[in-house]
Amino acid sequence: MSGVQDVTASPGQNAIIMVFGLDDPAQARERVLDLCGRLPALVRSELNRFPDSLAGMVVAFGARAWAGLLPGWPVPGELSVFEPIQGERHLAPSTPGDLFFHVRSARMDVCQELAAHVSRALSGVAESLDETHGFRYFDSRAIIGFVDGTENPSAEEAQGFATIAPDPAVTGKADFSGGSYVFIQKYLHDLKAWEELPVEEQEKAIGRRKFDDLELDGPAKPANAHNAVTNIRDQDGGELKIVRANIAFANPSRGEYGTYFLGYAGKFSTTRRMLQNMFLGDPPGNTDRLLDFSRAVSGTLFFAPSAGYLELLASEA
Numbered sequence: 001m002s003g004v005q006d007v008t009a010s011p012g013q014n015a016i017i018m019v020f021g022l023d024d025p026a027q028a029r030e031r032v033l034d035l036c037g038r039l040p041a042l043v044r045s046e047l048n049r050f051p052d053s054l055a056g057m058v059v060a061f062g063a064r065a066w067a068g069l070l071p072g073w074p075v076p077g078e079l080s081v082f083e084p085i086q087g088e089r090h091l092a093p094s095t096p097g098d099l100f101f102h103v104r105s106a107r108m109d110v111c112q113e114l115a116a117h118v119s120r121a122l123s124g125v126a127e128s129l130d131e132t133h134g135f136r137y138f139d140s141r142a143i144i145g146f147v148d149g150t151e152n153p154s155a156e157e158a159q160g161f162a163t164i165a166p167d168p169a170v171t172g173k174a175d176f177s178g179g180s181y182v183f184i185q186k187y188l189h190d191l192k193a194w195e196e197l198p199v200e201e202q203e204k205a206i207g208r209r210k211f212d213d214l215e216l217d218g219p220a221k222p223a224n225a226h227n228a229v230t231n232i233r234d235q236d237g238g239e240l241k242i243v244r245a246n247i248a249f250a251n252p253s254r255g256e257y258g259t260y261f262l263g264y265a266g267k268f269s270t271t272r273r274m275l276q277n278m279f280l281g282d283p284p285g286n287t288d289r290l291l292d293f294s295r296a297v298s299g300t301l302f303f304a305p306s307a308g309y310l311e312l313l314a315s316e317a
Ligand code: HEM
Pocket: 142, 144, 146, 147, 148, 149, 150, 151, 152, 185, 187, 206, 208, 226, 227, 228, 230, 231, 232, 242, 244, 246, 259, 261, 263, 271, 274, 275, 290, 294
């Protein structure tokens, strides 16, 4: 699937990620809501012209923007400004962001065209806070060389984990079902230190083998492996998952190599628990080994309404 607000679509493709700040949300209201109304047609046009492009776009709103653009409207229950997580050795910072656009496609030219339409539509009312161009790296690997996304929920399960479940008792503007909490974090890797690590040690940091992506078994997987600390369960032993849409990026001439983490969840509390395990450790101190080579330089929470809710927003324009 692809299109607008399909948060589980085409993982591992190229992407342009844009974060904007709004000078004055009340003043930007007309322009932003009008753009929301036009997004489905913009993406449809790309899919019509380039059926294999798997073009898709997700727009999402930060807490300040939601309140400012939609005064008097109900606010999604878990939408607030991300509280930073400060551990003894690692920090997950909180950085500003009002609007988020996740543009993805198998074709970078299609990503570019969609990103340009959005940027033109917001010119004068929104300031670019970050723009990152990510690429599919070989067989969907993170820039540190490991396949990324293997344990994402299956296509059948993804919607259930990535979006808010319907509740028949809630209707109208308060019905956020099908919407998703998007948490984004830009990481820079110390690639030199990482590459100096023997492959076996890298594998222990991730919890999987590098070449063939096999999971390390039992005692071979350390407690501080990335896939050990982020594997969490509820009280009844059920696995708690999110849908990750991470993308690799690089600016080699500047020595910058990174992972843009994008996590879509029906419950932000799930993402937050994973972050706490990584940055603080559970038990405390058992922090993620991957963080010894990766520094989070941003952290922002947004809410991506469902395609239906986006229409409702646009009808206010
Ligand atoms: C430096 C940034 C990151 C990199 C390079 C990275 C990379 C990876 C890789 C290579 C895997 C193993 C393959 C897979 O199952 O996808 C993985 C698994 C996973 N990651 Fe990350 N990740 C990063 C950040 C995060 C963050 C911030 C979270 C959560 C907030 C997270 C959550 C997960 C989860 C839930 C799994 C699957 C664990 C399981 O096996 O059950 N990752 N990641």
